[in-house]
Amino acid sequence: MDRRNFLKKAGTFSGGAVAATGLAAPAMAQSAPEVRWRLTSSFPNTLDTIFGGAETLAKAVSEITGGRFRIDVFPAGELVPGLQALDAVQDGTVEAAHTACYYYVGKDPTFAIGATIPFGLNARQQNAWLYHGGGNELFDTFLEGYGVKGLPGGNTGVQMGGWFRKEINSVADLSGLKMRIAGLAGRVVEPLGVVPQQLAGGDIYPALERGTIDATEWIGPYDDEKLGFYQVAPYYYYPAFWEGGLTVHFLFNKEKYEALPAEYKAALDTAAKAVNVNMLALYDVKNMQAIRSLVGKGVQLRPLPRDILDASYDSAMKLYASLSASNPKWKAVYEPWSQFRSQSFEWFRVAEYSYDTYVYSQQAAGK
Template sequence: MQRRSFVRHAGLAGVLAAGAAPAIVHAQAQIRWRLASSFPKSLDTIYGGADVFAKKVSEMTGGKFQISVHAGGELMPAFGVVDGVQNGTVEMAHTVPYYFFGKDETFAIGAAIPFGLNSRQMNAWMYEGNGLKLMREFYKNYNMINFPGGNTGAQMAGWYRKEIKSTADIKGLKFRVGGFAGKVIERMGGVPQNLPGGEIYSALEKGTIDAAEWVGPYDDQKLGFNKVAPYYYYPGWWEGGPQVDFFINQKAYDGLSPEYKAIVEAASSHAHVDMLAKYDARNPAALKQLVGSGTKLLRFPKDVLDLAFKESMALYSELSAKNANWKKIYEDYSNFRRDQNLWFRFAEAGFDDFMQQQKL
């Protein structure tokens, strides 16, 4: 029987049973997209998430769907990628939503907000709670759809040229901090600076800024921050589980076949899991090396954390009173966070607390 006749008479179920499904994918139109990243190529973890995604899409389509990945600044500024996707200059981007809080503070909830969800809780809210549904409703205003595309896990609190002994040391501190968290730093008396990853080292080295946070030991060591600032603080209370997203132009996405849409979803999920696994696997050795080379590892004083929490909650109340988008999504998010923390308090935290005291 000729192949075309076979497919026509057998139907989809018959085709799948006969093992001919790949031909359906191969018959799809050849597609080439461009992806604008907000990250430098030197970071194989967070920038690499887009490469992992593009490679998987190509593999699952037999090379028919090709996505070229471009580092921050190559096609457009690192913080210009949402505009690029919105107006169709590129089909998609890979970025952290909170970079774009200046458009609407609600963007931040799609990534991380101070004293928010950890990475597992964020996954639960996105996939089993209302997170993905609510954020996609919001992103429609920008002509795009999102797919989770990575998470770093809880981050460090960054590198400081001088020791932070109390809240007084935050006053006037010129601090590079990603996106939305700067609003809280400002309320604490600091001076937030929103710089792309590729520009942080030189600013810290020259003293243009007093402190900077990025992600954690593996990336921070690659960027060399330990060479220009001796104090390394934790925890990064503004990023308990920041999600990185793939943003896709809505028209470009709607133009995909159902099969290609399913492949995009599967590839993004793969990249999402892959990124967190890489950070969890690589951070421990990097932290040991940093401390071994003289980095001073310190925990934020309690009064700093208490003030940061107080100002964060006050900020959220103010935003709920004036931003309808924020209020709708944050209300669901905060209810989910409350229940998650109740559960994690007993099982996860109880187990982790015991295990971290053992000498293994």
């Protein structure tokens, strides 16, 4: 080999580290660009578990991408009001949101199915439907009409039925009751006499304190205690039949999402799944501690009367039948969801329900 020719070629690639770096940097910049997004949450930052889901996502995405994809997280009200998170993503005010899709049933009731609907799936069943039962695909098809892409980003588990200023013993006690209640649940309980109200988390306590509303539901013992509802409404009912396993979603502006490199999309997907698992585990730990604390403060824990549950179930089924007959988008998602629900309930009755019923009864008996 011609030594001079070899050295000349070597110099082209190694004329020191500078030459090599000069060639490598542009290639790396193309494959892993610097991206910075803004994410608005529908939740106040005082609620560390549910708001914290967005912070967990942002931290994981940054670490996975070596800090090249950064997401700045803003609590409800800092950029836009909590219930306008979807609008902000649609119009490009922000690239992403962390929200409960049932907040947007005013646009279309179908939004609620991706989150939770009354007498629906529990957290495990919800995850099974979304990830492996066709749910994510069905919901994304629906969301395309709004210019957004969704990923599950947390689950609260079964929620509590809420805080009431006065004790309720039957359906008759619901007449004229003004209640903050989210999603389709308001339409379910309205025929029972409830006057539903939709309020963001930060607006609930003052409304309850002033008597603008008579009752409210939120999430569960941990968050509810932090929000102080027990100070103005002593009766705490369970369960929230309208939220057997609420899925919180990350919503992304579809145009911005599609422009991301495949690696960044994978980072979002991986991080969102981690948030989904982590949030449920956190609530399961924190709620079991908070419920003891609340009872110790004098909270009156009550099961919802059976006649309210029965009347609400009938009302829900009538509503779903009506929506299926009048709303093709609802029908396209609800019918396969309903089939999955039926089969899932059959299976869970065999092992899960039998196991839970037995061991819980033993524990309650002090054994």
